[in-house]
Amino acid sequence: MIYQDSKTILEVRGLRATVNGIEILKGLDFTVKSGEVHAIMGPNGSGKSTFAKVLAGHSAYEVTAGTALFEGCNLFELEAEERARAGLFLGFQYPIEIPGVANSQFLRLTYNTMQVQRGNEELDPLEFDDLVREKMKLLEMSPDFLDRSVNEGFSGGEKKRNEILQMALLEPRLGVLDETDSGLDIDALSIVANGVNQLANKNDAIVLVTHYQRLLNYIVPDFVHVMDAGRITKTGGKDLALELEERGYDWIAAERQAASEAMAGEVVA
């Protein structure tokens, strides 16, 4: 939702980033304000997931130019865990399995880490158990999730629910959900989307990175951005997603091509 008195949470300017020496992000601008829900769409290989990982501080990616202010701090000066503690959450496209570590244990450690960061009391295992069970109802998760190893042997849908559960527990300022809809059947999608919708609020913001418009039937974005070849090339309202669904991505590239040719023509003239 767009609010009049919103504050800027994230401001990215001219971001360039490489992986293995290949430039993926080529001068990306992006701004998110509190209360807003953004969707970043784009064809495969356009750099959507890279952008999400660069924001979160994955070590495989190197930022070569540009700035990112998160809550007024220079994001790129922070380690990955510091970014997380500052309130940046990444919902993974492929959540990582951690054999031998009980989900309850992992969730409590991450929860308490955030609480310490915010100057709150840590919860003991019993108190935490009450809290996490409450949050799990939101995502219709069965309690045996807590005893299983983190993501190990989880179905695609279970993994994604576990991601949203973590977002619900950690209450980040900015939740970046990378392809949260991929691999979900329609029921799971609706549960996950419902969870996300309940987490949306006036103070925080959500960025959905998705290939398909489908998710946006459930979570209605305030802004839709189209990413192509490492840049955001078009921004619109929720209707843009429908247009993309109908027409695909090619017309945007063509439109941009025409625009740049026209501009080049003007310069020549």
Place this chain on the structure above:
Amino acid sequence: MSEVLQNLVNQPYKHGFVTNIESDVAEKGLSEDTIRMISSKKNEPQWLLDFRLKSYQAWLKMEEPEWANIHYPKIDLQAISYFASPKQKPKLNSMDEVDPELLRTFEKLGVPLHERMALAGVAVDVIFDSVSVATTYKDRLAEVGIIFCSMSEAVHEHPELVQKYLGTVVPTGDNFFAALNSAVFTDGSFCFIPKGVKCPMDLSTYFRINTEETGQFERTLIVAEEGASVSYLEGCTAPAFSSNQLHAAVVELVALDDADIKYSTVQNWYAGDENGIGGVYNFVTKRGMAQGVNSRISWTQVETGSAITWKYPSVILRGDNSVGEFYSVAVTNHLQQADTGTKMVHIGKNTRSTIVSKGISAGRSNNSYRGLVKIGPPADGARNFSQCDSMLIGDQSGANTFPYIQVRNNSAIVEHEASTSKIGEDQLFYFAQRGIDAEAAVSMIINGFCKDVFQQLPMEFAVEATQLLGLKLEGSVG
């Protein structure tokens, strides 16, 4: 390997300090004279001297084993001093008489003896450079007929028991290092649980090498008579020295009918620095004889130290329905090498054994599991289950599994499972993205990995082991 990981693993040894206690050190070198000297210094009976000399003769004919997956320069056994004892009053009536410097050492190691005595109710037989300096709780144990004392003391006060069982599980000529130990062992622990007695507390020994270049040759013997049970804890740390130190201990366990012996070890000898300089060579022979019907012997070990670990705590399942267990966590870092595992030798009918081995390799270390499951012809209905899991940290460490299975009875069932995993950048990034730093992440992954073994440890030890692993792998991941 990323920087975070490297910083984690490259922590200096935190127990590296030398206690200034005057030591009475023997001339270097090994000969019959050395052995006679040790025996006479300890005022031993003739039969024990004979035992030593017989072992020495056997040892002279033996070759140092080379089959293990470990590499080190030849040990000069003539450059080792075979006897060192701290200079102090020979008899101690209470803890107050113990050298305060010695007590401070234990404080530094986090072994507050008084506290242990009072709070934990653990009787600690403190071994300091081969000599037992304080034995606690002995009186209380004596009330129920349990003997728990140093080997030297046992030799004098219970010679019939020592003579009856010493060398029955690990014979004098068993292997190169065991034979050497049998010839020159200086002290160790002796524990005897008489028929029908359940030991009311965990028995514990802390070992520590303190004099530079003194080989440690500890000898431990634990006997549980019919229906007896005992849980024994052994923990080790050693100060940081630059030259390698040989540690060749022998531990023998004997369990008669319906007896139960649980032996737990946390080993943290000095491992050498990050370039592999220094560190203890740990060549240990540990073996239990599940002699009686329904007897049970369980080994649990957490091996984190030593430059080289060569150790195969084993069980000979002689009695019908006897049970052997081996639970192991072995951690290697930097240039440490470990070749460790177990032998389960099934002889009795319906004997059962369980092997759970967890190897963790970091740095440029090499960690091998070597295990033998042998089912003899009479072992009808024998069963074994083995699980060997390896975890690699970083990309320069190695893990190997060498399972040997010999089955000579058709009714036996032997199962072996193995896995190899790696703490990957992706796992660490996942933790980091949830605000958890690499150190805490590694600790959590490792503890999860080792859970099956840690839950076998007595509670107090489990906590210590968890901390030790964290300490050990600090700076290893990234």
